[in-house]
Amino acid sequence: MDSNTAATIIKESRENPGFDFCRGFEDLIAAGDPESIYVAGKEWDIFDYRQGLDALISHKSAEFIHKAGIFWPEFDQTKGLGELIRLGEPDYIYRAGRFWKQYDYEKGLEGLITVNQPRFIYYAGQEWKVFNYQKGMEALFKTGNAEYIFYAGAHWKSFDYSRGFEILIKSHEPEFIFKSGTLWREFDFSRAWKALETLVLAGEEWRAKALESPEWRKALRRIWKESWNGIS
Numbered sequence: 001m002d003s004n005t006a007a008t009i010i011k012e013s014r015e016n017p018g019f020d021f022c023r024g025f026e027d028l029i030a031a032g033d034p035e036s037i038y039v040a041g042k043e044w045d046i047f048d049y050r051q052g053l054d055a056l057i058s059h060k061s062a063e064f065i066h067k068a069g070i071f072w073p074e075f076d077q078t079k080g081l082g083e084l085i086r087l088g089e090p091d092y093i094y095r096a097g098r099f100w101k102q103y104d105y106e107k108g109l110e111g112l113i114t115v116n117q118p119r120f121i122y123y124a125g126q127e128w129k130v131f132n133y134q135k136g137m138e139a140l141f142k143t144g145n146a147e148y149i150f151y152a153g154a155h156w157k158s159f160d161y162s163r164g165f166e167i168l169i170k171s172h173e174p175e176f177i178f179k180s181g182t183l184w185r186e187f188d189f190s191r192a193w194k195a196l197e198t199l200v201l202a203g204e205e206w207r208a209k210a211l212e213s214p215e216w217r218k219a220l221r222r223i224w225k226e227s228w229n230g231i232s
Helices: 003-015 021-031 033-043 049-058 062-071 079-087 089-100 105-115 118-127 133-143 146-155 161-171 174-181 189-198 202-210 214-231
Strands: none
Touching: 003 021, 003 033, 021 033, 021 049, 033 049, 033 062, 049 062, 049 079, 062 089, 062 174, 079 089, 079 105, 089 105, 089 118, 105 118, 105 133, 105 146, 118 133, 118 146, 133 146, 133 161, 146 174, 146 202, 161 189, 174 189, 174 202, 174 214, 189 202, 189 214, 202 214
């Protein structure tokens, strides 16, 4: 890879009115610098987009495949997404779903699930225009990741609170048990409080926060009142 040669080609294409784009393209591919190939596809009036994408794929350049999909006037998004998935790049699979004009959301979600990154499954559910919540939820639940299950329950348009709650309780992570009580639309405060009490040391900070939280205080007052009435 010769980035200096590639940069010289790009510079000449900008400054030389008589620049030979066909010859410049061949020299650019030979130089093998992915960023310069991407820039040329974005700026040049004459450019072989099929061969340019093949070059980016040959260099395994997820970043510039993603950027080319946004800025190139011609781009094979099926082929580009397939390469992002093959490279196992969840960040760029997710970003492409946000910014590409044409995107196979089902295939993109399958790619995120294969890579098994709960963070990006959550982000996709939050920000993609099209998202299979049932499929995404199943994958997210399977990871057992309390943090992103909490976020999904707080921000996704569709969420199974009952199943999410069971996984959250089994995670034994008091921070996200507490936080879910403040933001989830459906929440079993009674069971959650018992879980925080069971986590004697780890749950101490979060029990204290619960007693300061308007949502938790309201629920706990009701729970304790019902308990006292039952005793009397």
